[in-house]
Amino acid sequence: MKPIATTRSSMNIATGKLAVWWVLVSEIVIFGGVLGSYIMNRIAHVEWGEQASHTNTWAGAFNTFVLLTSSLFAVLAHQAAEKHDGKKAAQYLYYTCFGGLIFLIVKSFEWAHEIREGFVIQSGGFWGYYYVAAGLHGFHVLAGMLVMLWVADSAKKNQDLHRVENVGLYWHFVDIVWIFLFPLLYIAK
Amino acid sequence: MSAHAGSHHETNYVKVWALLLVLLVVSVVGPMAGIKVVTLATAFGIAFVKAYIVARKFMHLDLEKPIVHWILALALVFMVLMYAGISPDVGRDSGQRWEKTSGWHHLPPQSEHTSEGQGGEHAPSH
Amino acid sequence: MANHHDTHDHHDGAHAHHDEGWFKKYFWSTDHKIIGFQYMFTGMLLALLGAFMAYVFRMQLAFPGQAVPGWGVVSPGQYNMLITNHGSIMIFWVAMPVLIAGFGNYIIPLMIGADDMVFPRLNRLSYQLFFVSVLLLIASLVVQNGGFGGAWTAYPPLSANKDFNLTPLGSSLWLGAVAVEFVAFLLGGINFIVTAMNARAPGMKAFDVPIVVWTIVIASILFMASVGPLVAGAVMLLFDQLLGTSFFNPNRGGDPILWQHLFWFFGHPEVYVVLLPAMGIVAEVMTVFARKKLFAYKTVIYTIVATGVLSFFVWAHHQFVAGIDPRMANVFTVTTVLISIPIAEMCFVYIATLYGGSITLSTPMLWALAFMAEFMLGGVTGIYLGSSGADIFFHDTYFVVAHFHYTFFPIAIIAVMSGITYWFPKMFGRHMNDFWGKVHFWGTIIPFNGIFIPLFVLGAAGEHRRIFDYHSFPHLATPELQSLRIIATVSLVVMLAFQPVFLVNYIVSMFRGPKADKNPWKANTLEWTADSPPPHGNWAELPNCYRGPYEYSVEGRELDYWPQNEKA
Numbered sequence: 001m002k003p004i005a006t007t008r009s010s011m012n013i014a015t016g017k018l019a020v021w022w023v024l025v026s027e028i029v030i031f032g033g034v035l036g037s038y039i040m041n042r043i044a045h046v047e048w049g050e051q052a053s054h055t056n057t058w059a060g061a062f063n064t065f066v067l068l069t070s071s072l073f074a075v076l077a078h079q080a081a082e083k084h085d086g087k088k089a090a091q092y093l094y095y096t097c098f099g100g101l102i103f104l105i106v107k108s109f110e111w112a113h114e115i116r117e118g119f120v121i122q123s124g125g126f127w128g129y130y131y132v133a134a135g136l137h138g139f140h141v142l143a144g145m146l147v148m149l150w151v152a153d154s155a156k157k158n159q160d161l162h163r164v165e166n167v168g169l170y171w172h173f174v175d176i177v178w179i180f181l182f183p184l185l186y187i188a189k
Numbered sequence: 190m191s192a193h194a195g196s197h198h199e200t201n202y203v204k205v206w207a208l209l210l211v212l213l214v215v216s217v218v219g220p221m222a223g224i225k226v227v228t229l230a231t232a233f234g235i236a237f238v239k240a241y242i243v244a245r246k247f248m249h250l251d252l253e254k255p256i257v258h259w260i261l262a263l264a265l266v267f268m269v270l271m272y273a274g275i276s277p278d279v280g281r282d283s284g285q286r287w288e289k290t291s292g293w294h295h296l297p298p299q300s301e302h303t304s305e306g307q308g309g310e311h312a313p314s315h
Numbered sequence: 316m317a318n319h320h321d322t323h324d325h326h327d328g329a330h331a332h333h334d335e336g337w338f339k340k341y342f343w344s345t346d347h348k349i350i351g352f353q354y355m356f357t358g359m360l361l362a363l364l365g366a367f368m369a370y371v372f373r374m375q376l377a378f379p380g381q382a383v384p385g386w387g388v389v390s391p392g393q394y395n396m397l398i399t400n401h402g403s404i405m406i407f408w409v410a411m412p413v414l415i416a417g418f419g420n421y422i423i424p425l426m427i428g429a430d431d432m433v434f435p436r437l438n439r440l441s442y443q444l445f446f447v448s449v450l451l452l453i454a455s456l457v458v459q460n461g462g463f464g465g466a467w468t469a470y471p472p473l474s475a476n477k478d479f480n481l482t483p484l485g486s487s488l489w490l491g492a493v494a495v496e497f498v499a500f501l502l503g504g505i506n507f508i509v510t511a512m513n514a515r516a517p518g519m520k521a522f523d524v525p526i527v528v529w530t531i532v533i534a535s536i537l538f539m540a541s542v543g544p545l546v547a548g549a550v551m552l553l554f555d556q557l558l559g560t561s562f563f564n565p566n567r568g569g570d571p572i573l574w575q576h577l578f579w580f581f582g583h584p585e586v587y588v589v590l591l592p593a594m595g596i597v598a599e600v601m602t603v604f605a606r607k608k609l610f611a612y613k614t615v616i617y618t619i620v621a622t623g624v625l626s627f628f629v630w631a632h633h634q635f636v637a638g639i640d641p642r643m644a645n646v647f648t649v650t651t652v653l654i655s656i657p658i659a660e661m662c663f664v665y666i667a668t669l670y671g672g673s674i675t676l677s678t679p680m681l682w683a684l685a686f687m688a689e690f691m692l693g694g695v696t697g698i699y700l701g702s703s704g705a706d707i708f709f710h711d712t713y714f715v716v717a718h719f720h721y722t723f724f725p726i727a728i729i730a731v732m733s734g735i736t737y738w739f740p741k742m743f744g745r746h747m748n749d750f751w752g753k754v755h756f757w758g759t760i761i762p763f764n765g766i767f768i769p770l771f772v773l774g775a776a777g778e779h780r781r782i783f784d785y786h787s788f789p790h791l792a793t794p795e796l797q798s799l800r801i802i803a804t805v806s807l808v809v810m811l812a813f814q815p816v817f818l819v820n821y822i823v824s825m826f827r828g829p830k831a832d833k834n835p836w837k838a839n840t841l842e843w844t845a846d847s848p849p850p851h852g853n854w855a856e857l858p859n860c861y862r863g864p865y866e867y868s869v870e871g872r873e874l875d876y877w878p879q880n881e882k883a
Contacts, residue, residue: 003431004857005424005514013254015433019509021257022539025264026501029543032268036544037551037562037573040272040280045568061217065210068243072206075247079202121560125568128560132551172247176240183232187220267540267627274631274647275576277640 020166024173027140031177034136035184038129042188051126053189054119059110060186063103064178070099071175074168077155081165086158093152093164096171100145107138130185137181140174205246212239345435346851351421352742353442357449358413365404366811372397377797377804379784392481394783395464400456402467403489407496408452410589410727412445415538416500418592418734419507419531421742425842425849426525428516428858428880432506441506444499448492455488463489466781468578471563471571475555487556494549497542504535516841516880519860522613523879525840526864527595529616534591537623541584548577575637579630586722587626591619593690593730594661597683600737601665602865603838604680605672606875609865610664618664622657629654635703636710644703651701658694662687673868678752682733685760686725693721696771711781714774717767724763732756732817739824740831744847747824751816758813765806769799837876840864844880 006015042048077092111131121131144167151163212235219231245251250258341349367385374381375389382388389397420438424431432438456462463486465474474490477483511524511532551562552574561567563574602609609615628650635644665687674680696718699705709715732755739747774780778791785791785800834843841860845853858880866877 003429003433003435003852005429005431005510006433008429008433008514010515010519011254011256011512013257013513015509015513018257018513019434019505021260022505022508025260026505026539026543028261028264029268029540030546031543032264032271033544033547033577034551036268036272036275037279037547037577040276041570041573043276043280057217061213064213068206068209068213068239071243071247072202075202121554121558125561128551128554128562132547132554132562136547136550169248172243175247176243179236179239179243183216183236187216187228187232263536264540270627271544271576271580274580274643275573277643278576278638279570279573 014162016162016166017169020169024169027173027177031133031136034129034133035180038133038184041125041129042184045125048124048126049189051119051124052130052185054114054117055130055186055189056110056113057186059106060182063106064182066099066103066106067175067178070096070103071172073099074171078165078168081155081161084158084161086155086161089161089164090152090156093148093155093167096168097145097148097152100141100148103141104138107134133181134185137174137177140177144171144174200246202246205242209239209242212242343439345431345439347420347424347432347435347438348742348849350438350442351417351419354412354420354445355417357446358409358411358417361404361408361449362413365401365409366814368397368401368404370807370811372401373804373807375783376785377801379786389783391783392461392464395466396456396462396482396485398781399464399466400452400462400489403493404452405723405727406467406585406589407493408449410723411496411500413731414589414592414596414727414734415507415531415534416441416445416503418527418596418731418738419503419535422738422842423507423510423528423531424514425741425845425853426528426840426864427511427514427519428841428854428860429510429514430852430854430857433510433514434506437502438506441499441502444495444502448496448499451488451492451495455485455492458484458488461485468575468582469552470578471552471555471574472565475552475563477556483556487553490549490553490556494546494553497546497549501539501542504539507535508532508539516858516860519879522616523860523863525595526598526609526612526615526619527592530591530595530598530619533619533623534588537584537591537626538588541581541588541627544577545581548574572634572637572639575634576631579633580627583630583633584623584626587622589726590658590722591622593686593726594619596730596734596737597665597686598668599838599840600679600683600733601668602867603737603836604675604677604683605669606675606867607668607672607865608867608869610667610670612863612865615661615664618657618660622654622661625650625654625657629701632701632703632706635706648701648703652698655694655698655701662691662694677736678747678749678756679733679737681753681756682729682736685756686729686733689721689729689760689763690725693718693723693725696721709774711779712774713770713778713780716780717770717774720767720770724767728759732759735821737836738842739821740835741842741845741847741849743825743828744831745824745826745828746831746835747828748820751820755813755816755820758816759810762806762810762813766803766810769803769806773799773803834878837874839866839876839878841879844878 009015011018073092073095077089077096080086080088080092119127121128148167148171151160151167154160155164216231216235216239219235220228222228250261342353344350371383371386371389372394374383374386375394380388420432423429460482463469463474463480463482465480465486469486469490473479474486477486480486511528515524551560554560555563555569561569563569563571565571598609598615629647631639631643631647632651635647696714700709700715700718736747736752739745773796776791776796778785778796782788782791785797831847833845833847835847836843841858842849844858860879861882862877862879864879868875869877
């Protein structure tokens with residue numbers, strides 16, 4: 001049973017959406033902490049550039065493409081949900097999830113390759129941040145996919161369509177984080 | 190494809206997406222020139238542009254209430270503050286009487302040269 | 316209405332009407348009031364644990380090497396474990412859950428006229444995660460090699476390397492407990508903020524919201540905006556501990572100062588995270604028992620916001636001796652001294668509220684007044700510590716210890732006591748005993764000063780705070796200094812001896828106290844228009860709001876209060 005409080009909207013913003021914005025605030029500061037620490041350390045350590053040169057720019061670029069595309073599907077899902085087309089919204093959400101899946105597969109091949117080459121999390125300052133930042137991000141991708149599957153499941157039955165937008169907001173944020181991770185981890189060498 | 194007049198505005202999301210892809214290509218190709226300024230502008234400058242576009246068009250920040258902008262600005266400002274407060278200490282590897290030794294003695298055999306930045310000045314990383 | 320009273324008379328719930336079983340009703344509930352109680356009681360239980368730890372290490376300091384009754388001889392490792400966990404428990408597992416999560420859960424929906432939090436199940440999850448963090452914490456104390464002993468600040472390399480801290484399991488479990496607890500409070504905080512923003516009663520504008528709701532919400536925002544870097548840092552520290560990475564290991568290019576910064580970027584706003592709700596509780600109590608409108612309500616809110624923003628600019632004053640950039644030390648000295656302005660302003664506002672009021676010295680009011688007096692001592696001594704020059708001498712002495720106990724004790728104990736005694740009739744529908752409440756009040760306040768005034772003196776005499784037995788330092792082991800330590804310890808024992816008075820009063824009043832009606836204090840805010848205790852859903856019909864919360868002694872009105880939900 002939903003409390004009446006949930007249905008109120010004193011700020012004229014849907015409660016769920018408002019909560020997602022606050023979730024994003026807490027995510028911004030978490031990623032801000034990692035990336036800020038990385039950047040200031042990186043500027044201090046010239047030799048990290050050499051370590052960074054072993055990352056695969058093409059894999060990173062491909063993953064950026066994958067996430068941007070999945071973001072497109074997320075926003076199309078939102079568009080469909082606004083038109084009360086739950087079936088279509090769910091379908092787009094599945095495409096989005098599929099994008100996330102490809103992202104994670106590429107990532108795991110990348111990591112497997114790097115670990116085989118001997119670049120593990122202990123191998124250097126850069127690699128520590130590389131694995132922590134990308135790992136934290138990958139964890140968010142995975143969590144987003146799970147939530148999205150759950151949202152798609154109810155969207156299919158035309159229930160709780162407002163959640164499509166909310167999970168989309170989260171997904172775009174994850175995309176934005178990657179937009180910054182890509183040059184930071186793959187291009188700066 | 191769906192040209193209904195259902196919602197109050199219709200962004201062509203595919204166009205936005207195409208623009209993002211063009212920017213992505215630029216951000217990959219730009220740094221290949223190997224010129225530092227170009228690298229910074231294309232890699233990092235474009236990252237900000239891409240993030241802005243995603244936030245504005247995909248997250249619909251352009252239609253969002255001002256309070257949401259304030260909320261997000263708050264988090265970003267605090268992060269800038271954090272960076273500004275911490276980087277004077279952490280963003281350098283030597284000071285008057287101290288030095289962060291950066292000897293990574295067990296770098297993997299594949300890498301030709303191990304770390305050479307021993308106690309360097311605050312030289313930029315590129 | 317009568318039904319609700321019936322159900323609550325049978326507190327064991329075994330034969331309540333809407334019978335869900337004890338477990339479902341009190342452990343698996345999504346009712347904000349029950350979750351508030353869960354937080355509050357967990358916090359109070361852990362306060363007992365934290366107090367016991369303080370007792371053990373204070374005994375060791377006063378009578379070094381002698382067996383402590385109830386513990387035995389304290390070893391140096393145990394001593395470190397005790398001070399570390401005393402600090403982390405009192406801040407993370409007492410002040411936070413009781414002040415923010417406990418009171419926040421209980422009073423926010425009631426004060427804004429809502430039937431529950433906006434996300435009740437998220438709320439339940441928040442407590443469950445918190446409970447997991449408590450289990451992790453307890454586990455960290457009893458595992459092999461003992462609990463973590465690297466101080467609540469967990470500075471690496473001591474915390475990062477098991478060869479240094481000697482507690483491989485304890486330190487990782489402790490860190491995990493802290494991290495899980497942060498996640499729990501993030502979930503809770505999002506709930507508080509969104510509830511207060513979006514679920515207000517019809518007619519309740521932002522400036523009709525009681526101060527305590529404002530303070531809890533702003534505290535939650537501060538927490539949310541400051542804890543992120545530390546969450547990231549905790550992950551990195553955990554990897555340093557478990558995987559041997561070197562984020563904070565200077566020998567391999569890492570930076571221990573980075574941890575200090577990440578920690579205090581959270582750690583200092585955290586002080587204000589717990590201070591602000593305490594200030595809010597005091598504001599509520601003072602207006603009710605002075606029968607006066609809160610002086611400059613809007614200014615107080617701007618001040619709260621200003622305090623919150625400024626609190627992000629001061630963190631490095633904890634690191635003046637850590638070798639930070641001296642130019643930054645200048646900046647942080649100025650900002651630190653600046654933040655005393657909004658806090659002082661709030662104190663003046665409260666004094667102005669009291670001025671000319673018809674003050675009733677009931678137990679909650681006594682606690683509120685004591686909060687002002689004691690907290691101001693804490694605040695004023697902070698000015699010495701905020702000045703980087705003076706701090707080089709005072710840093711890590713007992714002066715610092717006394718200073719922050721003069722802030723945290725008023726926050727976590729005095730203001731909480733004020734809140735508990737004030738809202739007790741609403742929470743349980745019965746009154747606490749006023750006489751025993753006052754006995755407990757004086758029995759706590761007087762020994763509290765007896766503990767920490769000697770510590771100011773000891774700190775000024777140069778007593779370093781991390782020493783287990785001062786006999787190794789002849790200039791600190793003089794009989795004069797030792798007698799001050801004994802005074803502090805004896806005061807602590809006296810203070811602890813008075814706490815059962817409160818506990819017995821609390822528990823007996825819960826079941827046997829005289830019945831309270833809806834609005835025993837004649838207060839304005841909406842929670843007093845609900846039944847005492849409020850049923851699930853709080854009101855049969857949710858109230859509307861017509862005015863601000865502090866319309867006391869309005870001229871031309873027969874009654875000296877004017878409830879927010881009364882139309883005219």
